[in-house]
Amino acid sequence: MSLNDNNDNVKKRVAEARRIQQERQNSYRxxxxxxxxxxxxxxxxxxxxxxxxxxTVHHKDHNHDNNPPDGSNWELLxxxxxxxxxxxxxxxxxxxxxxxxxxxxxxxxxxxxxxxADLMKDKQPK
Numbered sequence: 001m002s003l004n005d006n007n008d009n010v011k012k013r014v015a016e017a018r019r020i021q022q023e024r025q026n027s028y029r030x031x032x033x034x035x036x037x038x039x040x041x042x043x044x045x046x047x048x049x050x051x052x053x054x055x056t057v058h059h060k061d062h063n064h065d066n067n068p069p070d071g072s073n074w075e076l077l078x079x080x081x082x083x084x085x086x087x088x089x090x091x092x093x094x095x096x097x098x099x100x101x102x103x104x105x106x107x108x109x110x111x112x113x114x115x116x117a118d119l120m121k122d123k124q125p126k
Contacts, residue, residue: 028067028074032057035071042081056082062089 038047038055047055058077059066066073077085 029057031067031069032071032074032076036074036076039076040078040081041075042077042085045078047078054079058082058085 033052033055038052039045040047040055041058055076055078058075060073060075063073
């Protein structure tokens, strides 16, 4: 198998995966738009017409495969509120993470002013 054949194969698989993901998203998005009012669940803005594309489906448990028929795992959020929601989760995850094994207490003992007193003594007028 040549390099071009391998690249073509990879491109086909990626395109197929994207197509399947888009179909899945469209199906639960369409269901969510039928179930819920076209209003952002956070900021309360209403959406219609061309701006309806700015309204996204947020999975409350962050599992995109959990799509119950009653929509209990979804909420409609505008692009901005959706981005904010995921950004808050990333910050919370960062704070919850344990310190890495590579870091130790000695990493935090550096004192940038350690030699300052000696330097100040040398600069004092006599």
